[in-house]
Amino acid sequence: VLDAGFDTTHPAVRGLKILAFRDFVQELAEDTLDTSPTPLGDNHGLAVLSVLGGYDEGHLVGPAYGAEFILARTENTAWEWPLEEDAWIAAAEWADSLGADIISSSVGYTTWDDGTGYSPEDLDGDTPRITQAADEAVRRGILVVAAAGNEAQTEWGSLLCPADGDSVIAVGAVDRDRKVASFSSRGPTADGRIKPDLAALGVDVTAAWKEDGELGYRQISGTSFAAPLVAGLAALILQAHPDWEPIQVREALKRAGDRALAPNDDVGWGVPYGPSALEAEETLYGRIVDEKGSSVPEAAIVLKAGDSLWRTTSSQQGWFLMWGIPPGEYELEVWSPFYASYTARVLLPEWDELRTTLRREGTPPPTLVCAPNPVGPEGAIFSFPLRGKAEATLRIFSPSGELVWSWVGKLYGERGVVRWEARNMDGRPIASGIYLCMVEVGGKRMATKVGVVR
Incomplete structure (x- = not known):
């Protein structure tokens, strides 16, 4: 876990199997720079660690509870300097030397306090040094999960590095209704790739916290707390499939996402469903x-x-x-x-x-078409002119005029396309014969005859 510090006295994380800890900020900094851990940094790391793998009966259990942890301080919340990027890279190398399976990173970078740094145009998966290091970690067999960032409503408006990495799992934040959080950084990357890759709960997440010396819990928001949920799920998947490579775990999570059939730059492939990810090999x-x-x-x-x-x-x-x-x-x-x-x-x-x-063959006619026609057991596809966004109603009638099947929905583009399985409204296969198909779009009707052969 790479973060800004860790208070490990909290009961939610006190019993974790922490194998090693290093403070790379202090190790790499010059004497003139104050590198002391801050209360905010210690709390941030505590919260992330508790969401990832903490346990306190009646309060919290993280998905990676029972795993072994390596902790590295790579961030200082009092300032932003390239030293932090150096610390992240050094920590990733250290994690590799210790045999880490997953890096969970809830820190990221854009520009430094002196105005230098990166621009959104640099988020191409290759330019930022931290992104190069993250992709190299994946190449070496470490799954890297990174918070997408909370920059959607800021002047920056895009992802944080290293979330732009093409091998990195960038995680955005959603609420309990799976609606993207207003602050969650959106894609695409500078080279046009969909980002983030996945999303998880990042609004009002229960996390361990220390306030005025008191150890307790609070509801906290940010992609920093969505990322460890995905990292914890990835740990469970690796436990079940220890032979899977990082890219295979990433692909399994994407296929298990609730937007796998419609990924976008708000939440990527969506919120992954763990049991489905376990079956992604098939x-x-x-x-x-x-x-x-x-x-x-x-x-x-x-x-x-x-x-x-x-x-x-x-x-x-x-x-x-x-x-x-x-x-x-x-x-x-x-x-x-x-x-x-x-x-x-x-x-x-x-x-x-x-x-x-x-490969396209011919020009679609300005009318309703069924292919194939006649229709066999595998069904058919109806295609009809749409010319923009419209609500369409498609109905199929028997020779006696009885309604056999209907479909209503909104379609987009030049032509509407609707799939029919050659079944009735109850899902049963219909008999062989000639049927009338009628579609209504924007007040206009089109019709064609369809043969069904069993």
């Missing part, structure tokens, strides 16, 4: 795009191996995620109206995000 995750790199929504994705079959569709942002797929070799098929179908062989487990590019 997943296939990726994105469907066109030749211009734009997302292809509602593309049909089928994975086959012998008699086994997995099916899903891509989200509005083109992302897809399949669960419960045993290791092995599979045939992947992807298709969407007005695109050439795509087939490939896939070997699982696959930890890289699978980016599939579909």
